[in-house]
Amino acid sequence: MTTYNGYELNYSIDELKKMTTEEMTDVILLSPNSEEYLSLEEGDKKALRHLVIAAKIFNNVSLKQDNALNITMKQALEEAAPNNEQAALSLKMFNSLNGVSGLNGVDKEPITIFKGLITPAGKNFYPQDLTVEEFHQILLNMFNEEKVTEIAKILSSRTMVIRDKNELKAIDYTEYFKDEFSEIANELEVAAHYCTNSLFKEYLSWQAQALLQNNEEMDMLADKHWAMMQDTPLEFTISRENYDDEMTPTVLENTELAQKIKEKNIEVIAKDMLGVRVGIVNKKGTEVLLKFKDTMPQLSSLMPYAEKYTQSINTTTELKQTMVDVDLISLTGDYAQCRGGMTVAQNLPNNDKLSIKTGGGRRNVYHRQVRLSQDAARTQKMLNAFLHPDFHKYYNIEADHLFVIGHENGHSLGPNSEYQNSPGICKSIIEENKADTISISFMPEYVKKGIIDETTLKEIYTTWIFRLLLRAQPIFPTETYKIVDLIEFNTLLKHQAIFFDENKLIHINFDKVSPAMYELLSQVIDIQLSKSPQKARQYIEANTTWNDLHEYIADTHKKLGLKKYKNIVNFF
Ligand SMILES: [Zn+2]
16 A cells, blocks of 8 residues: 555546546636736836745745645656656645645535644644644643743744743744845845836835835835835735634633633734735726726715715725736646635735735735636536526626626725624625625625626626525534525525526516615614624625525535635646
8 A cells, every 4th residue: 555654645537537627727827928918018027927936935824834745756757757647646636735634615624635644723823733732721721920022922923832841932923934034135136126117126025025124014005005016017915814812712612711812902813824816917807806996985975774884985085996907828836726615806915914004004915827727528517407598698607797896896985893893703705795695685786886787787697696506504603604695695595586487497586686685784784783693694694595496506516516615727
């Protein structure tokens, strides 16, 4: 039996073949032969090459953050792959997950490429053998020793934590990844030298400095420059999001520990998983985004209960939000951990970052190649299975993008974050439900303004409704987006905005779609304004009925076969 650093491969050749063909979708990034790349100025082409190198080095950083064995196991697979089909296919799965294990968005348990090699809750941000109990006990002991500064470092978003005798010790990313970060900083400086745009040049220089110094204020300055870029030809982002670390947040569930943390005023933030996105800004796509953005002050006055709270967006203040549509050249690190899907748009920095806390803006980037990647034959099979033929012509994946724009902008409307956080564990469901219902409710307004036409409106409704057909009953409260989809699907049925005919095919009553969602939006705003977690829970319970019809949809999905994995195809 072949082993890899002592581990056996977990899946047979047949299983791997199925996973990497019928269950996998290619996401094809921009090629050097594309018009978008060829029409760049020479300086920007040169800059891109260096940004791609930086992105690749960052991938090694994130592999180390995710699992201590990622890099050695990847090397072992790469060595064996040329002469061993099972290793070659396992490597393809490794690259899809960008790690030795991960969820696929369908199955409850993570898939693991090697038998018995799992990734712990604290990823590799913490020692692999550290349990939650031991973690809490060590922190309590450290509190008794008055080691408050060291505890604050351990609970910070930018440190790797290692054992130090009986205690834990935190090492800042800029020190732990010193070698990688200084190489990356060099690449960024070279790219800054070549690129043609002065704002972009400035941002890259700040970002390079931030990688070299153990100083959160440098990140803040880099982030502020990054968020201001609206008219640059190139795109480069270092994503820092903290959804992967499941260890740090547990300290707040320990009453004794939580009390001490509060007394000492220590901020608890989960660790940032790093990732890099490189691309070229798509001018045409960006123009559409900006047209949508311009309507936001007017939409805020159409919000339910608009008179009951202060609008964060109005005609007198400028929205600190840039938006670009991007053709992707490279996605690495967190972006390439395709564990249950890939994001089609991202709005950064998140609220935990110093630049946001000190009044910096945000930048919203839409991922063209991710949204355009789909299997046309499979889409047709889905349409045949679910939608009456009269409506097939209205299915258009680019219309889905317009729905997403409306959704992202929707997060900037409505009561402020104090109200948004008030529904407790239901807060994300309520907030995402708000963004969806704002998007659909106000689509007719864009028709009135001549930004989209009547046919596009029908395409947006039809393509969005397709999103709501669930593959399984969603789990409360973790499967936020699927719970939201179920609420919206059930509401469309209740309002007869959609109905199933005798052949179980969907018909859409276009005139009823936006009014149904506006009614839901009114309920959601009312919940946020009430600050009542009970009200939120009752609303969710009342709208998430799961019956034979839902089972039928889930079964039909299963019969059509599920796409669970992504394969990012890079040319640079
Ligand atoms: Zn959202």
